[in-house]
Amino acid sequence: MACVTEDFAKKCEIKQNEMLGRFVVAATNIKAGETLLLEEPTLVLPNVGDRRCSNCHKLTNTFCSKCQLLSLCDECAQHETFDCTRLAELKAQLQQEEDVQKLQTHAEIGLALKCLLLRESQEKQRQFEQMLQMEAHLELRRGSEIWCNYEEQVVAPLQAAGLLAHFRNGDQVNADLLQRLLGILDVNAFEIRAPERESAMRALYVRAGLFSHSCMPNLMAAIDDERRLKIYANRFIAAGEILYYCYTNVLLGTEERRHILKTGKYFDCNCARCLDPTELGTHLSSFVCATCACPGGYVVRQPGSGVWQCLLNAEHTLKPEFVANLLERAKEEIFHAKDDIYRYELLLAKLSRLLHGNHYVMLDLKQNIAAILRQILQNMAHRPSRKVYERKIRLCQEILLVLKVIQPGISRLKAIALYELANTQAELARKLYSEQEYGADELLAELQRTEIMLRESLRMLLYEPIATPEGNLARCMLRELKELQEDMKLLLVPSVGKAN
Structure with missing residues (x-):
């Protein structure tokens, strides 16, 4: 059952206007890092096209033996009792056994059934009513490709089986209601980690869904391993300010972010970053002007016109x-170069003649290279040279320069990049000390600089829920910080003796 803490009621005020629809403003001054909302999901669902166990949420192709309408993997004995019992009652109303098999054919039918089951339960009816208040953009979706897909794969099979009439207020369960429910999921659901980690699934949070979007948000959203969502301020927020979090990946370029928002959320973002051709000077979407021979010759997309023009x-x-073609080819080359650091580096050098060094495609390449370098540096059997450490340090610095502009407050991405930088600098300093290229004073000075960066990174990550990868990293950092301080104490002893 969904649960919402009192923070939301005390610190947030729901408003409405024609442009934003329902939105949320700060009811009081809010400090950086302050929690505004802790919310458990109303629904946990697979992505469209996937079929997942209704109990453990692992991918499966099998069904519950009792209700036969919701998925259940071989390792799970049962799923939610009310849902199973109620669906078994509804299934008993079907005239022909093959109707069940037809309903099992389309994975999306399970999405609609889980929405409708909220209204069947006395305990969850209020959640269903709250869900219906969420934006579905029904008219904008009507007749679209996704509308037609749902019509074919969800609405028509359920109507043909005659199952809908047996739900509570069955006369109201029509095609528009089903399309509205599925639209609410598509527009409002958050991406969450799946049990197998490398893939994703979705969860619906009715309170969190009220917050508006900005590519320069004042809120951070984090979801822990129990699928509980935490919303907290990434900077000081004055009473009356609109509360925003970012619906997209902040490291994408403007055109890509706006395309995702338009096709998935049905609105155009007009935040300061989207309206600035240079993306606040970061040039995350800029091309090198082949005609201009002087610095600053970058081709940017002019907002609203679609024209790519040199500054x-x-x-x-x-x-x-x-x-479009150049970016598509670049993404294909990155995909085919997967985990090959030499191909990544060659591609980075090649694209540097066409794209700004901060272009989001270049940043993706730099992150991939940095991740491989991390593995190399962690395996001392590779005997990494000084150049390997310095290359990773340079990549982290370049990524951080962008993040400091587009995420100026508390940021998990910035914290992780800062940690990677600090950790690599400390290890390089220790290596140079062991090879007698650094003296004790030089090592101590470098470790002191590292400590400052680690503390700043840790300060930001401590706002993340404990049961997340970032929360786990924060615990590791606490141990590393303690070890670093012990090393510094040992280095200080001879320094103090020398001074006396």
Whole structure:
């Protein structure tokens, strides 16, 4: 059952207008790091096309032997008792056995059934009513490809089986209601980690769904291993400010973020970052102008026009088709170079003649290279050279420069990048000390600088829920910080003796 803490009622005020619909403002001044909402999910669901166990949420192709309408893996004996019992009662109303088999064919039918089951339960009816108040963009979706897919794969099979009439207020359970419920899931659900970690699933949070979007948000959203969502402030927020979190990946370029928001959430983002062709000077979407020979010759997309134009000379332009094709080819090459650091580096050098060093495709490459370097440095059998450490340090610094602009407050991405930088700098300093290239004073000075970075990284990660990868990293960092301080104490002893 969904649970919401009192923080939301005390610190947040729901408002409504024509442009934003329902939105939330700060009811009082809110400090950086302060929690505004802790919420358990109303529904936990697979992504469209997936079929997952209704109990453990692992991928499966089998069904509950009792209700036969919801998925249940071989390792789980049962799922939620009310849902199973009620669906078994509804299934008994079906005239033909093959109707069950037809309903099992389409995974999306399970999404609709789980929504409708909320209204069947006395305990969860209020959650169903709250869910219906969420935005579905029904008219914008009507007749679209996804609408037609749901019509074919959900609405028509349920109507043909005659199952809908046996739900509570069955005369109201029509095609529009089903499309509305499925639209609410598509528009409002949060991506969450699946049990197998490398893939994702979805969860619906009715309170968190009220917060508006900005590519420069004042809120952070984090979901722990129990699927409980935490919303907290990433900076000081004054009473009356609109509360925003980011619906997309902040490390994407403007055109990509806006496309995701338009096709999935049905609105155009007009935040300060989206309206600035240079993305606040980060150039996350900028191309190198091949015609200009001087620094600063970057081709950017002019907001609202779709024209790609050089900042120094408006006559120098790129065709949108060229931009789209180049990016598509670059992404394909990155995909095919998977985990090959030499191909990544060659591709980075090649693309640097076409893309700004901070372009989101370049940042993706840099993150991939840094991840491989991390593995190399963790395995001392590789005997990494000084250049390997320095390469990773440089990559972390370049990524951090971008993150400091687009996520200026508390940021888990910034904290992780800062940790990677600090950790690598400390290990390089220890290596140089062991090889007698650094003296004790030089090592101590480097470790002191590292300590400052580690403390800043840890300060940001301590706001993350404990039962998350970031929470686990924070615990590891606490141990590393203690070890670092012990090393510094040992280095200080001879320094103190020398001074006396």
